Amino acid sequence: MKQEVNTVDSLFEFGVLQEIIPELPPFDLSHIRRMTNQVSIVQHATYSIPNYRHGYCLDDTARALLLTTLSTQAHPSCEFKDLAYTYLAYIHYMQRDCGRFRNLLSFDHQFLDEYGTEDSYGRTLWALGHFLRYTQDSELVFLAEEILHKALPHCVALKSVRAVSYTLLGLQHYHASNRSDDKILLYIKQLNYYLLDEYKGSHSPDWNWYEQILAYDNAVIPLAVLRSGILLKQESMITIGRQTAAFLEGLIFEKGYLSTIGNESWYVRGSKRSIFAQQPIEVPSTILMYKELFRLYGNSRYKQRMIQSLQWFFGKNELGIPLYDAVTKGCCDGLERFGLNLNQGAESSISFWQAYLYVCYNLED
Template sequence: MTAAAVAATPPHIVPAPSFAHLARLTDDTGLFEHARHAIPRREHGYCTDDVARGLVVTSREADPSRQVLRLAERYLAFLTHAQDAQGAFHNRLGFNRSWADQPSLGDWWGRALWGLGTAAARSPAAWIREEALLAFTRGATCRSAAPRAMAFAALGAAEMLRADPDNEPAADLLTDAAAAIGRPGLDPRWPWPDDRLTYANAALAEALIAAGDLLADPAALAAGLRMLTWLLEIQTSGDHLSVLPSAGWQRGGPRLRHDQQPIEVAALADACATAAVVTGDRDWRHGVGRCIAWFLGENDADHAMWDQGTGGGYDGLTLQGVNLNQGAESTLALIATLQHR
């Protein structure tokens, strides 16, 4: 990637990530999934997917406030409650505190390991690191049949290996995840391992980049960088990001422009930040800047994708304009992206 491939992002006053709305969405059990504008919708309950991402962003804070540390504690407690003895996870918990599903190895398993690995590697609280490591190690014995779930788990394994290069469960998991993701084909018009792009696509590229770096696998690193370069190119329109919609994009099919979800932007920001660190090429920071700018208004709607008053992230760009609801996923995506400022 070169500076010519992705032009520098226009300057913005970039705010620090705010955890105010995340705290508003959190009670003593977990993190509410949905909101009507800024008000939590309790009837939809909680999900492991979002709680795990909450643990990721709270654990990334090098000097967390007491509020942020309390959030991390609640998210960790939720995840350990969601995990069964074999390492799988429930995903959906009702407001009545009853699980609506059986433990399994879907995306939520992968994201739970991402959160637990990040907490075990980065939390300043020793007891959080210890408990997160126990739960991570149990979950890391499992393998999902879904490449995307394996990619999310790989991000947690990568965090563990950066903190402890001798962690064998993390190394084995990262190795198997890289194999599950696969490699892009030779066609330069579609350098992707699958015939369809769906959601959080950049997480797959980031997992390969991390595997290439931490497992000394140059082929995986090259594949991940090639995939990420393409993702950034096809999701840049003029001077701003125009990310793939929630419907995805089938190879050879038409590409829609809506509904665009903040999770795509956050995954791209994470992957570009990782690529910048691994390669030492600061041109990848231009990609991070594009992602930050998307939330600040450099997007197809020319509209800020967050509420300065609440600190919440808006749920998406639709054909009718901005979805002003401020659910957990979009707020977490905002926080995660601003953490790379």
Template sequence: MRAPTPGFKHLLRLSDDTGVFEHARHAVVLRHHGYCTDDVARGLVVASREPSPVHRLSRLADCYLAFLTHAQDPSGAFHNRLSFDRRWSDRPGVGDWWGRAMWGLGTAAARNSTPWVRQDALHAFVLGAEQRSPHPRAMAFAGLGAAEVLRVTPDHSAAASLLMDAAEVVGAPAEDPSWPWPQPYLTYANAALAEVVIAAGDLSGDRPLLTSGLNMLTWLCDIQTTEGRLSVVPVAGWRRDAPRSRYDQQPIEVAALADACATAAQVTGDDAWHERVRRAVAWFHGANDAGAAMWSPATGGGYDGLTEQGPNLNQGAESTLALISTMQHERRLP
């Protein structure tokens, strides 16, 4: 029997008419922490992936798009942190939040079911595409948004330029087969780096680049699989030739793997990638190092981390959106 799925009820609980609150204590929103562009962008990604959203979910997409366009300055950079009293607490920049905003806007421009949302998201995406970030993950996230645009508009020059620049910033993997990765360490959302290289190789017709990305992702999946279950790199990261901690594992790692493996499956037609998506889904249902479910059926919220003592029962935005994103891929599995 298929396991229950979380749906969007906790995301609706975390959201108001401004955006999505970043943190929760168990399932109760902690409003004093306010909002961040990172999570709102993730929310726009998952809302726009739904082909036939209910009215409440369409309203969330409207809200999230309005937040991102408010966060964007005339140069295309973005603020990240908005307090509960609706004041920005930072200056616009091109850190990870810029990359995720570009991912959200690109996904909305390509997939959202509402025509005017697609149009306005593309306008903001084009403005943001004038920027570049020195940070590989920021560029990877932005490149994933560019890939979404290119899949529906193959001749979009700004998206094509951004995607190829993202792959270049990620860099080529090391030639050492024991560590075929562009950096000597793994930190967070690692699979996004491999995914953007895969997308760049596929959409540009660059076969060696595509093969490089697939090899990166294969290695990343292999080193994070133990006895057929996922055991992802924890929040502390892992440096080459150093001991690897087992906890605190984060849902964002699992969601990034699910995203990348779903892209690899689409690009290659190889069913082996579907099995890797299933491992990501299973991690949330308890096929993990603690044997514990990583979400609450009562609330629909995703738990914030897998610790040595079991789940961190707080259900913030990042973990809940990682859960929803992964389960969206489950629904598309053959």
């Protein structure tokens, strides 16, 4: 631990990170490419082999587009442009005339739902907003912006705090680009006030949170509130974001290493939190939350938490078992009571490489 504390200020020097995490691999999206065909990225895998029975989903395609954009930021070239074309094409195909999206498509190209989940909508707007802020591929901008604007009016009907948070992150990125207009800021204000209302109706001195349950991808909510507070210059929002982040930290780092809320039954207020069925999706948003806190307060403890979060993939976790597979370049689907879930699906592998890029390349997101 002494070495980690002493080197934390050099977090984004890759050589220093390799001293802290000797297993840290070079950047390699070969498993992501293996999971991707001409339609999109396949949802699930059996071990490291794409499982075509489950087809495709908008959630994973949006995650994959975001990862592709990050990858291009880290390695500026045309290397990932083909992936961006593929993922944007799927998103476009799944958008209905009203602007909302379907989510699921079978391997034989049959629609499996009429409308997708709120989360899939929010993740798509996050990916599109991020893409429009950072892409250098001007020929892809027109379609991405058209999809976003067509979908945008539906954001005010969202009820899920996570979907609202995902959408906020996308609109914050879009607002930071040179393409947005005044209505984007109005949407940001409206969505952020929704989160604050949920917080006011839920929190108490012993439960500093936005709902009566901590479920999945929890860190994304204080992250969205922190960024909104910075954008809107509202100190009260920043305070709520910081305090709820601290509440979450007290749970997921109570053992000194990252142990996320398990999805067996989550953590309902007044009950016992789930330990197992921990999933990689939790890690990149946790890293982003601490990165935002570090930017605000400059406390090196937040950098330390980022490193510890990345180490979760390499065995600093509840079971002491690494999830990253150095042979396939993929990531196992989770920590279960019986051990590892050895399947290396899209969500898990994307989450690993997102977390990797956030720490090793200090990318904006």
